[in-house]
Amino acid sequence: MARLVMKFGGTSVGDLDRIRNVARHVKREVDAGNKVAVVVSAMAGETNKLVEYCRAISPVHDAREYDAVVASGEQVSSGLLALTLQAMGIDARSWQGWQIPVRTDAAHGAARITGIEGERLVERIDGGQVAVVAGFQGIAPDGRIATLGRGGSDTSAVALAAAIQADRCDIYTDVDGVYTTDPRIVSGARRLPRVSYEEMLEMASLGAKVLQVRSVELAMIHGVRTFVRSSFDDPDAIRAAGNQPIGTLICDEEEILEQQVVTGIAYSKDEAQISIRRVADRPGVAGSVFGPLADSHINVDMIVQNISPDGSTTDITFTVPQSEYDRAMAVLEAEKGKIGYSAVEGACDVVKVSVIGVGMRSHTGVAAAAFNALSAKGINIRAITTSEIKISVLIDAAYAELAVRALHSVYDLDKVATA
């Protein structure tokens, strides 16, 4: 007897047969006595089609009209799922963002949810009606439809779960959970039964594209227990197995009893490295580098600056998405006079590999083990950054898979318990 949010992406509602399968998952939870709100994306391909229409009309378009056009995809899928549930004898209705309402800020096209007035929805859900909510959308202060940006349905689901105080937010996706690393690279990669919000945040932002980063942030802030599971599992088989969910629970680290020191190895291939040689080692120099990049909306990720070797100049290294490498170099050229440096160097064939785990806060030797493992394979480290729960190294792209495998085995991740 729990209040649940179930979220299904575009692939899961890609055609009427798949929508029927989603409805069977919902029925399974309803039959188990749960109170359910479902959040759906648009049918696979629909959003792309609508986005293409807008782009074809004009590369630069009014985000408010774009929002009205693309939000229609979720309007369709939510209505169709409600109809399918009704056809199975389940009381259900669809809710558009503006009907709940889900309030957002004015940033049309990439809006943030500012509040959800979920009282009416809760009343209906607790009364036994399934709420089918159009994801990815809300209503802006101007009374017009606003969308949350691509992948925003995850965020819709978590925000809704927080608003209606759901016991759990189940994210049904095309994988059955979060793994210690990419199973395509390491065959011994294991599904993690639980992972903390902080760790998931690092993994999400590093390209383990199971969940949108924003949704993990929200889950962490509001303490929404978020469960990643596969939509391809057969609802009847799950039912037969006593409704035991298989997947990964993203939760507070307090909830994780047997905490591993290292939880996973993530990597990000979309990195380009830029190093600025011999900039003056004085206050304000970092600002003179990163200010103009920010003004040009270039997203800077890893930043490394060491202490000055000669007391007067130093080197700054950072990474940008590969697609913005040329633009970033041009900005730095143009600012050369203001920044003052001897040379700018860069490389696009680099990869960032990260070791993640909340346990490393209280364990020593985690970093040393990583460096030794890489060194044993003859992998040269270009740069290192660390946070409390993460060690990232920048290496040549050619060594990416080798490095991930080496790090995965050094922390015994292939032996992690799956419970």
Added chain:
Amino acid sequence: MARLVMKFGGTSVGDLDRIRNVARHVKREVDAGNKVAVVVSAMAGETNKLVEYCRAISPVHDAREYDAVVASGEQVSSGLLALTLQAMGIDARSWQGWQIPVRTDAAHGAARITGIEGERLVERIDGGQVAVVAGFQGIAPDGRIATLGRGGSDTSAVALAAAIQADRCDIYTDVDGVYTTDPRIVSGARRLPRVSYEEMLEMASLGAKVLQVRSVELAMIHGVRTFVRSSFDDPDAIRAAGNQPIGTLICDEEEILEQQVVTGIAYSKDEAQISIRRVADRPGVAGSVFGPLADSHINVDMIVQNISPDGSTTDITFTVPQSEYDRAMAVLEAEKGKIGYSAVEGACDVVKVSVIGVGMRSHTGVAAAAFNALSAKGINIRAITTSEIKISVLIDAAYAELAVRALHSVYDLDKVATA
């Protein structure tokens, strides 16, 4: 300098190129100094696709969910047209039914507009912004999307024109106006420069499918001057010709200076005739026949009952849509005991041909001319009904074209003035 509503159907917004052509029509009116609201249908094929989805899920479905699903088509086309206008440098925004709002009754799937709160819209239009309104939809008292039934965008346009006190409502369609009869049958059919609301109402309900009947009713009630014109005309050519619109104005008969006695010949092929023999000629008998038919939602059209030949029994003849013939016969069989009749006869191969014209109110001999013309061609009349402005005859379907041609020429309709 006028306030205009321009309505474009699904074919006119069927793809991005056609939407661009619509935008050029709008630009033409804006450049001429007019204040414009545009009403659009969904892109051709979209509504059918969405209706098919709903039907595939369940033949009997929740009309509220159906409405949410199918109304998305107009959401897309209104957004895309607004974007296209903006790309041409014209200030424009889309308005969904619930944003204006267009209020409807609770009859989801076939709702009627109960009111339009057009103040904000008028403010924007008069300020020079083009309003692109999603047709076919409004918001029901329960706060959910309601659609007006197929073809409802005509009704949206006329209702909007009434609400914002537009000087004219231009219905852009795939024909360039209303004709004296079907040009596919009579090559000499002529476009009518003006036709009265009453006449158009008779024509619309008789299968001259230029305008939805409900929209003509609304236009008549609110005195909306409605102009039927072609969306395929080249906007630049119209502009070059001084923006003189070509089409048919549907207006008050006072506005029609040279009123013809007969305006047009309409026909309806979707008719089945049912005759009930020797029912008792007493009060209440008609109710005993048509009550059960109404309870079964069978739409009865033409009804003929003559005075009793023997003072005690009489015959009743009426028509129903061909698709409901079998059902109607079954109802009458079942009610035989209550109604009391000797026999029921019927025929599906009949057609109704009508002579329409407000002028026949003040002219004699119109009916006689019709009967003589049909008789001269050897066409037997099964039944006759008349209204103030219409004479309808039921004849064998095989004679349909012959009858239309005969009637068209007897009233000199091929010589009608087109001004």
